[in-house]
Amino acid sequence: MSLSIFDLFKVGIGPSSSHTVGPMIAANRFIDNLKANQYFAQVARVKANLYGSLAMTGKGHSTDIAVMLGLLGEKVDKVNPDNVEQFIQQIQRDKQLNLAGEKRVKFDPETDLVMNFGESLKQHPNGMRLTAYDSAGIILLNDVYFSVGGGFVLSLDEISKTGETVDLGFVEPYPFNTAKELVDSAAKAGISIADLVLANEAVRPNSEDIRQRVLHLWQVMSDCIDRGCAQTGVLPGELKLRRRAHKLRAELVDHPEKSLQDPLTLMDWVNLYAMAVNEENAAGGRVVTAPTNGAAGVIPAVLAYYVKFIPNSNEDGIVKFLATAAAIGMLYKKNASISAAEVGCQGEIGVACSMAAGALCAVMGGSIYQVENAAEIGMEHNLGLTCDPIAGLVQVPCIERNTMGSMKAINAARLAIRGDGEHHVSLDSVIETMRQTGMDMQDKYKETSTGGLAVNAVAC
Ligand code: SF4
Incomplete structure (x- = not known):
């Protein structure tokens, strides 16, 4: 594929x-x-x-x-x-x-x-x-x-015909199906994971302006954060859930001195970015599917963290971030699933977290081995995560779950950067574990709203 x-x-x-x-x-x-x-x-x-x-x-x-x-x-x-x-x-x-x-x-x-x-x-x-x-x-x-x-x-x-080989009409210079193939191929060529994916992208039909199209994705994500921060009121649906991003942003902007007293204010900003995107998503607004809508806040939040908080961030870094994240997402799509109806929320938030973790590690200067490690950590601690949205709305637990996925991704990247790239569990193993865990999961935890929080929490 x-x-x-x-x-x-x-x-x-x-x-x-x-x-x-x-x-x-x-x-x-x-x-x-x-x-x-x-x-x-x-x-x-x-x-x-x-x-x-x-x-x-x-x-x-x-x-x-x-x-x-x-x-x-x-x-x-x-x-x-x-x-x-x-x-x-x-x-x-x-x-x-x-x-x-x-x-x-x-x-x-x-x-x-x-x-x-x-x-x-x-x-x-x-x-x-x-x-x-x-x-x-x-x-x-x-x-x-x-x-x-x-x-x-x-x-x-x-x-x-899923699984059958099809003639695509083009040949990728660095084809890969597994994380091992991806890492080995990048190591052999002496290039980054992002450069490998961009080289593959360049041979596809309609491959003009790849860089501009990738930067456009970030623009849509960034606009979504801004729109989510500006909106007030309640989200559509029977939960009548109040939007929180606007108030949180006002608190952060109105009291900048508090960030000097509390260095973890940075977490509030990342939470804000994720929440803003997922409130927009819940309201039917414009988002970037990354790699799904339920998990659409994780990658923009971690990328916004890179853009706003990491010194010397720039457009090259944004392209590298999204290309690396895409490479990791492809591994899940090829070898497991990114559908909560198939494997639960580990296939949405878990995958987004893994993608964001590897991508952040890459733009922080991580080696290809550290990037693989970060992506692996990002999924390892989401294994078994079920999908049980209350009232079938992509709101609870989904909006907060994006904040958790974002913070986990940042932590995974930091853990990997502090290591030397060597690790016990490979990304391929964790992807296969996620797939098997999803197959073992009862249907009530797979986007049917018939189990978990969806039945134990009062809807209104
Ligand atoms: S709980 Fe289900 S609907 Fe909500 S983000 Fe996770 S996978 Fe998506």
Whole structure:
């Protein structure tokens, strides 16, 4: 499997990469398929069926809204979050939608968007079926898609071919599947992990302006932190959770002298960055999927820590940080999972923490062995982390969990930097352990909101 930096980091909207970004992309693909098969002109009605975790936590994760936006032809990286409510209200009122922005068809969200609770498709816990009918009610197209985490989407055909070798039409100079291959290859070439990934990126189609596109990712992350700090009020959903980032920032800015008394104020800043991003994510705002939306605050928070607190930070460092983080994320995507519906929260916060830890270690001057060590520590202490969002909302424990993941990543980088790169547990071992732990985890801890905090904490 070959992955791009821009597969791991995508500009999207909240609150979930697997439950919002993925289903929206799937609906876009369904439209493309209708057009490619010359069915589009005949479509009179569309229907969506959601299965497994997409049904169980679909409401809280805005999967219903994502499907409708995708059918409208809206794109995850372009849709204006401020227009979403108006789009949805119009569909609910008219019981019609403007398919691909071109053609009005019947779609009543009450009956045409079906959450099949307790029913899963056998290939993956995040399944959805999209069906188009003509005016006589005859099925024109019936597509099945799987949102397999981090905004990645596979069709029924694609998921059945997972693992097969495909001709990509390009050859990476430094192909790798495991951490050992990655480290050995970088060591042999005498280059950093970031340079290795950037060299691989350069041979892919549409590889112009890689540096500018990577810096753009940081710009979107940084804008998200700023927006999250500026907003007040409560987050959407039944928890009526108050936003906290704005107040925390005001306290930090209004009392700068306190940071002289308490050096750990630095932690408050990192917590602030993570919280600001995840409050924006919970509100359906613009975020960078990194590598998922639920965990979207960890990498921006640790990168903001680098930019604002590490002396001599610069744009080269930002590119190195994100390229290193992407390399580590690719290892999880290739060998385990970044989907909480498959492996629990260790696949979201755990992976983001591991990516951020290795990346921070790299920009702090760590060797490739120390980077591998930092990434390994970042996951080792997230093993077994379950996904149990209260009321199916990406809010509790998710927002605070990003602050914890960020601090853990910084600590992991520091532990690795203080060592010499030698360590007992390899990154490959910890990734495999994470995968096995995820397979052993009961479904109730895998983004179904049927276990853990989701049943033991009162929702409102
Ligand atoms: S508990 Fe973790 S994996 Fe589950 S929705 Fe929240 S952040 Fe995502």
